[in-house]
Amino acid sequence: MMETGTMRESMRNAVTDNVFMPNETVISEIIEENSTIRTYTLRFTDRAAAFSFLPGQFVMLSVPGHGEAPISISSSPTSTDAIQLSVRRAGRLTSALHSMKAGEYVAVRGPYGVPFPVDELKGRDLLFVAGGIGLAPLRSLINYCRAKNGEYGKITLCYGSRSPSDIAFKNDLDAWQADGSVDVRLTVDVPERGWQGRTGLVTTLLDDLTINNSNSSALLCGPPVMIDAVISKLKESGMDSEQIITTLERNMKCGVGLCGHCHMEGVLICKDGPVFNVRTLENIMGATG
Amino acid sequence: MEKNILKKDHVRPFLRKLARNSRLIAPLRTSHGDLLYQEIESIDSSEIDLSEQPQESAKQFLFPQQEQLFTYQSTSNGFTFSPRKSGMPTVLFGLRSCDISAILYMDVIFLRSPRDHYYLQKRKDTIIIGIGCNEPWDNCFCNATRTGPFLEIGFDLQLTDLGDRFYVESGRAVGDEILKKWPQFFSPVTDEDEKLRYQLMLEARSGFKRHVHVETAFQKIADNSVSPSVWEHLARRCDGCGGCAYICPTCTCFTIFDRPLSPHTGERLRTWDACTHDGFTRMAGGHNPVNTATDRLKRRFMHKLYFDYKQFNRPGCVGCGRCVGICFGGVDIAMFVDMVCAEKRxxxxxxxxxxxxxxxxxxxxxxxxxxxxxxxxxxxxxxxxxxxxxxxxxxxxxxxxxxxxxxxx
Incomplete structure (x- = not known):
């Protein structure tokens, strides 16, 4: 007969050995970022299940009864013992999540994927370019860099939204501007009454910047058309494609390289990515024309 | 490794001993006349049929078409997740070389890091007894994928049909143990048996009716010299039904979903999925990075014949020919390879x-x-x-x- 403590431990091992088992978390706070995006703070009910991660990694979020979806972590690993996920209401699972309140339970497993190269970025000026919900994974890295006071160079964010009322993460944008840690530049596709800021694609914001290509890296996340346009613009302006880093979104069911959904040209986005530099992406895509 | 002779009369008593505490899977004829690998309830009243290649592979016994991962229960204090115990000792008997090769492929996919718990639980207590194919069937091309008609590795025991008896060779320590444990069923191999087996193997190798130039196709893909019209032609004929993926012994893609059983309980399941379905890569919100049938077929064939080849030094196709039989549009691997190789130069x-x-x-x-x-x-x-x-x-x-x-x- 096994001693109770050992038995519990061996059961836990049996479960943690099984990558499909999620860990329960409680929603401790919900921030309404805009009409479709909310940031959920999740706390592990079993503290032993809490994990360490780096910006750029994602989790598989479970809303039992509705399944799972890959969601990038939008909080910085430097902040608290909880994680934050910023989720746009887009499908069945995210709609179910959006109907939930603080105090209710969801589950996560992870963290998965290759993070942003936080060590290699040290000392460099960082240009963040995001569109809409694309700011979520970059928010994690921006706050990480801010917390590592002085380890990173100048931080600039160019952020595009559909309209002024769609601008998400306003609390963060305000905080970053207030303490001067991030040079925040905004643009919208469609202005509304009273909008004094910039109108146009996020690429137009890049025209205002003088980028020191030898010591800058760009980090992009947003809709595919935006990413393509920003990459061409940055390359045109002389940035090395190895210093242009993006994170890809794909349909994923397992998150750990088993289910096959995110396979792309011999690469598994969940394991080999989702963070890639553009040089690597070009090599992957170019391998077969 | 050990070699022996097993008289056909002895197969049933041998399996009775071997599979006493296991589930036994072997080819059986259904009442509709189909030959399928099936679980044998009673060895005494079942007629194992080794006369043909079964219509499906043995994939489902290690990676079921639908499988419960765990159940969930919600209370006011949160969730309870209870994982399913999915392991059981299994004897797979009468597997064709292609189907064994496919299991070796699945081992690579599912037992990399991280390991697939549910596959591992079933796989670790599985004994594989294969049978070489004395006569390839009409659609077979395992000679081109180097996965048959006889195998060198991958089996615990491999049988060769010598008429009234089987030549039995062991491929692993487990096979040796089996032969030692029940010596009463086995007799020594004679020179005549060796000669006959050698003869049968030679004849099998020259008996292929199809010549599918898998390696040439790989080279042409690598040289970027596949005309886009090949993909487009195939795409026009593909209905996106997924039959090729379901029947394919090496297609391991799956999807995960929840099935509520009551307002507070339910189960998380996984089920086979197919990359020819248009929803396979579609994301919430509607964006689909692989949006056309042409792209989907390109992705499918490239995965099997190019990326797997590059990564594992062998194609992700075992030449079983089943997709040839199942696709009513003729959008199968053999057709693709033929088209690539026959392109006007x-x-x-x-x-x-x-x-x-x-x-x-x-x-x-x-x-x-x-x-x-x-x-x-x-x-x-x-x-x-x-x-x-x-x-x-x-x-x-x-x-x-x-x-x-x-x-x-």
């Missing part, structure tokens, strides 16, 4: 010569060439004109390039 050859010269001269990239070739195949316009129209090269560029190469009398 004349026009293409000339085009790629010009293309290669321009690449060599650093005037265009391979990607640009590929794009132009795609247009060439669509419109029938000469390649040079297309490249000029795309604004990549001038007439002079092409003329200079050719002039350098053309030998003058």
């Amino acid at each position: 004349d026009q293409r050859q000339n085009a790629t010569v010009i293309g290669d010269l321009l690449i060599e001269a650093g005037l265009i990239t391979r990607k640009q060439l590929y794009k132009a070739l795609e247009k060439r195949d669509r419109t029938g316009m000469p390649l040079g004109n297309i490249l000029m129209e795309m604004g990549i090269v001038t007439k002079e560029d092409i003329a200079n390039c050719l002039a350098d190469k053309v030998e003058r009398p």
Whole structure:
């Protein structure tokens, strides 16, 4: 007969050995970022299940009864013992999540994927370019860099939204501007009454910047058309494609390289990515024309 | 490794002993006349049928078409997740070489890091007894994928049908143990048995009716010389039904979903999925990075015949030929390979010569060439004109390039 403590431990091992088992978390706070995006703070009910991660990694979020979806972590690993996920209401699972309140339970497993190269970025000026919900994974890295006071160079964010009322993460944008840690530049596709800021694609914001290509890296996340346009613009302006880093979104069911959904040209986005530099992406895509 | 003879009369008592505490899977004829690998309830009242290649592979016994991962229960205090215990000792008897090779492929996919718990639980207590194929069937091409008709590895025991008896060889320690544990069923191999087996193996190798040049196709893909019209032709004939993926012994893609059983309980399941379905890569919100049937088929065949080849040094196809039988549109691997290998070389050859010269001269990239070739195949316009129209090269560029190469009398 096994001693109770050992038995519990061996059961836990049996479960943690099984990558499909999620860990329960409680929603401790919900921030309404805009009409479709909310940031959920999740706390592990079993503290032993809490994990360490780096910006750029994602989790598989479970809303039992509705399944799972890959969601990038939008909080910085430097902040608290909880994680934050910023989720746009887009499908069945995210709609179910959006109907939930603080105090209710969801589950996560992870963290998965290759993070942003936080060590290699040290000392460099960082240009963040995001569109809409694309700011979520970059928010994690921006706050990480801010917390590592002085380890990173100048931080600039160019952020595009559909309209002024769609601008998400306003609390963060305000905080970053207030303490001067991030040079925040905004643009919208469609202005509304009273909008004094910039109108146009996020690429137009890049025209205002003088980028020191030898010591800058760009980090992009947003809709595919935006990413393509920003990459061409940055390359045109002389940035090395190895210093242009993006994170890809794909349909994923397992998150750990088993289910096959995110396979792309011999690469598994969940394991080999989702963070890639553009040089690597070009090599992957170019391998077969 | 050990070799022995097993008389056919002894198969039933042997399996009775071997599978006493296991589930036993072997080919059985259904009342509809189909031959399928099935779980045998009673060895005494079942007639194992080794006369043909079963219509499905043994994939489902290690990776079921639908499988529960765990159940969930919600209370006011949160969730309870209870994982399913999925392991049971299994004897797979009478597996064809292609189907064993497919299990070796699944081992690579599911037992990499991280390991798939549910596959591992079933796989770790599985005994594999295969049978070599004395006579390949109409659609078989395992000679081209090097996965048959007889195997060197992958089995615990491999049988060869010598008429009234089986030649039995052991491929692993487990096989040796089995032979030692029940010596009463086995007798020593004679020289005559060895000769007969050798003869049968030779005949099997020369008995293939199809010649599917898998390695040539790989080379042509690697050289970027598959015409886009091949994909387009296949895409027009594909209904996206997923039959090829379900029947394929190496297709391991799956999807995960929840099935509520009551307001507070339910189960998380996984089920086979197919990359030819248009929803396979579609994301919430509707964006789909692999949006056309052409792209989906390209992705499918490239995965099996190119990326797997590059990564594992062998194709992700075991040459079982089942997709040939199942697809009513003829969109199967053998057809794809045949089309790639039979492509007309004349026009293409000339085009790629010009293309290669321009690449060599650093005037265009391979990607640009590929794009132009795609247009060439669509419109029938000469390649040079297309490249000029795309604004990549001038007439002079092409003329200079050719002039350098053309030998003058």
